[in-house]
Every structure is written in structure tokens, then in C-alpha cells.
Amino acid sequence: MQVVSISSLKGGVGKTSVTLGLASAALAAGIRTLVVDLDPHADATTGLGVRAGSQLDIGRMLKVARRARLSENVVPSGWVAAAPDSDGTKTLDVAAGSAYAGIYDRPDLGRRDLRRLSTVLAGATGYDLVLIDCPPSLNGLTRMAWTASNRVLLVAEPGLFSVAGTERTLRAIELFKQEFAPNLVPAGIVANRVRPGSNEHTYRLAEMRSMFGPLLLSPHIPEQANWQQIQGAAHAVHQWPGDAAKNASELFDDLLANLVQKGRTRNRVKR
Ligand SMILES: Nc1ncnc2c1ncn2[C@@H]1O[C@H](COP(=O)(O)OP(=O)(O)O)[C@@H](O)[C@H]1O
Ligand SMILES: [Mg+2]
Incomplete structure (x- = not known):
């Protein structure tokens, strides 16, 4: 099982x-996945069409x-039933977000509290992949996600x-790794909302390539006109009609x- 935090x-x-x-x-690839919505705004939970x-x-x-009994408290994503070839074996579960998680989003969270998510995820069975959607800060919740x-x-x-x-975030990961999580590594950087015709974006992408080297992942995700509409409908992009959604689906594939391949290579090297 690979556990990946999505952070900034x-x-x-x-x-x-x-x-x-x-x-x-x-979901489309049949990878058994759990999304942990660690942002107190709970946008991922909304987007995944979760019915609490x-x-x-x-x-x-x-x-x-x-x-905590994770397996009894995860909720299936509303996307699963709509998956075109869903035969009941497809797994996309959600540990639903809520404002209550905010009690842990402090800058001074102690070592014991930092381990809380790892303890909860020790009960995660039957998943190949865990994706943790983090809040936009390096406070307690993101650090708890990194620990796990x-x-x-x-x-x-x-x-x-x-x-x-x-x-700055890469530096923070390095420091955090030394103190709390020796096995933690950056999975890479996704460039999002890229406007292909923009000179500024072309310049910044070149800058990112020279600063971050192979950590800058491909493909980049372009700015997409219908993105908010798809999210607003709480739909999986793979289930949305039209060429634009199809292109976006292929980018995420x-x-x-x-991402998965890099994780495998790393595991092999570790062994
Ligand atoms: N590639 C994209 N193209 C168009 N809109 C996007 C794209 N990525 C994000 N957005 C929109 O930008 C806003 C912020 O994105 P979101 O994923 O919520 O960011 P974060 O989780 O980092 O706060 C949302 O309204 C989202 O729909
Ligand atoms: Mg968010």
C-alpha cells in the first residue's frame, strides 16, 4: 500500500x-483506493459525492x-456506482473531512499527536493506494499526513x-524527514493550471525544470474551462462526457x- 500526501x-x-x-x-484503473480528506474545508469529500x-x-x-475502526467509518465515493464497468469490485472509499479536524491544525502539534493518522491508517486493509488531501499550510494536519x-x-x-x-515546502519536507519521518520522500511536483499560450507560464515552467529537475512530473495539467462544472456536479472526470474531459482523464491516467511506477521503483531500491 502506498500512502501519498498531496500538499502545498x-x-x-x-x-x-x-x-x-x-x-x-x-477508480478507472481498478486500483483500490482510499481518499483521506484532511482539509477541514472538506472539498474532496464534496467532490467525491459522499453521502454522510x-x-x-x-x-x-x-x-x-x-x-477508530477505519474500515467501519469509510464511506464509498458516490462515483463508484456510476463507474462504467463497475461490477461491485471497484473500491474508492473516503475518510470524510470535517471542520472538526481543525482542532489538530496547530503549529505546535506534539510527537504523539503527529502519529494519530498513522494509527488510524494501521487499520487500512484492502487498499493499494491512499491519497491524503492536505490543508493549505504546514501546520499540524499536513505534518500528521506526512508522518503517515x-x-x-x-x-x-x-x-x-x-x-x-x-x-520552501521541499525544504520543510527535508527537515521533517530528518526529525520525524526518515523514509519520507517527495513524490514529485505537479504543475497545474498551465496556460499553454502564456509566456509567463512557459518561463516559470522552464524555471521549475531547472530548479527541481526530475522532481517536476509530467504531464502538466492545463487550465481547463469545464473543471469547475465537473467538480460542481461531484463527478469523476473519467465519467464526464466530451473531448475536454477525455483529454483530462488521459493526463491523470x-x-x-x-506516480505509482516511481513508488514501485523506490520500493525495489529499498529492498
Ligand atoms: N487545472 C485547472 N483548470 C481550471 N480550474 C482549476 C484547475 N485546477 C484547479 N482549478 C480550480 O481552482 C480552484 C482551486 O482548486 P483546488 O483544487 O480547490 O485547490 P486547493 O485544494 O489547492 O485549495 C477550484 O475552483 C478548482 O476548480
Ligand atoms: Mg483543497
Whole structure:
């Protein structure tokens, strides 16, 4: 099981969108996936079409981490039933987000609290992949996600502030790794909302390539006109009609393949 945090210092760069795109690709590929919505805004939970029942949300699971019983509290994504070739074996579950998780989003979270998500995820069975959608800060919740992860996927827009923020985040991962999570590595950087005709974006992408080298993943995700409409309908991009959605689906298929493959190579090297 690979556990990947999707993080950035900044809000609005596309963490949730990339999480949802990868989840959609994983569902289409039959990769058994759990999305943990660690952002108190709970946008991923909304986008995944989750209908809350009596399950505990992630904040409440973290609170009782040792007794949390993850498998009883995950909720199937509303996307699963609509998956074209869903025969009941496809798995896309969600540990639902809620404002309650915000009680852990402090800068001074202690070592014991940092382990809460790892403790909850110890009960994760039957998944190949866990995607953790992080809040837009490096406070307690993101650090808790990193503690529970093998890898961190960063999302950045090709703009000055976002590139600078990505560099700071990479440094923060390095420091965090030394102190708390020796096995943690960056999974790479996804450039999102790229406008192909923009000189500024072309310049920033070249800058990112020279700063981050092979950490800059391909493909880049372009700015997409119907993105908000698809998300607003709580649909998987793989289930949305039209060529634009099909192109976006293929980009996320490739991104997921690169991500999963990198994880495998790394595991082989480790062994
Ligand atoms: N590639 C894209 N093309 C068009 N809109 C996008 C794209 N990526 C993100 N957005 C939009 O930008 C806004 C912020 O994205 P979101 O994924 O919520 O960012 P974050 O989770 O980092 O705060 C959302 O309204 C989303 O629909
Ligand atoms: Mg978000």
C-alpha cells in the first residue's frame, strides 16, 4: 500500500483537484483506493459525492485514533456506482473531512499527536493506494499526513509565489524527514493550471525544470474551462462526457502511472 500526501503551502493551487483527478484515474484503473480528506474545508469529500451516514469523519477518528475502526467509518465515493464497468469490485472509499479536524491544525502539534493518522491508517486493509488531501499550510494536519505517508506530491502553479512556496515546502519536507519521518520522500511536483499560450507560464515552467529537475512530473495539467462544472456536479472526470474531459482523464491516467511506477521503483531500491 502506498500512502501519498498531496500538499502545498498555498491554497487554491489545485491540491484537491489533483487528488480528485488521481482518484478518478485510480477508480478507472481498478486500483483500490482510499481518499483521506484532511482539509477541514472538506472539498474532496464534496467532490467525491459522499453521502454522510453514521460514520465518523476523519477529525473524530483522529480523536479516538486507537479505537477508530477505519474500515467501519469509510464511506464509498458516490462515483463508484456510476463507474462504467463497475461490477461491485471497484473500491474508492473516503475518510470524510470535517471542520472538526481543525482542532489538530496547530503549529505546535506534539510527537504523539503527529502519529494519530498513522494509527488510524494501521487499520487500512484492502487498499493499494491512499491519497491524503492536505490543508493549505504546514501546520499540524499536513505534518500528521506526512508522518503517515511514504511520499509527498506537491502541486504548484507556474507563478512566482507558487514556485517559491514549492521550494520552501521541499525544504520543510527535508527537515521533517530528518526529525520525524526518515523514509519520507517527495513524490514529485505537479504543475497545474498551465496556460499553454502564456509566456509567463512557459518561463516559470522552464524555471521549475531547472530548479527541481526530475522532481517536476509530467504531464502538466492545463487550465481547463469545464473543471469547475465537473467538480460542481461531484463527478469523476473519467465519467464526464466530451473531448475536454477525455483529454483530462488521459493526463491523470499518465500522472497516476508515473506516480505509482516511481513508488514501485523506490520500493525495489529499498529492498
Ligand atoms: N487545472 C485547472 N483548470 C481550471 N480550474 C482549476 C484547475 N485546477 C484547479 N482549478 C480550480 O481552482 C480552484 C482551486 O482548486 P483546488 O483544487 O480547490 O485547490 P486547493 O485544494 O489547492 O485549495 C477550484 O475552483 C478548482 O476548480
Ligand atoms: Mg483543497
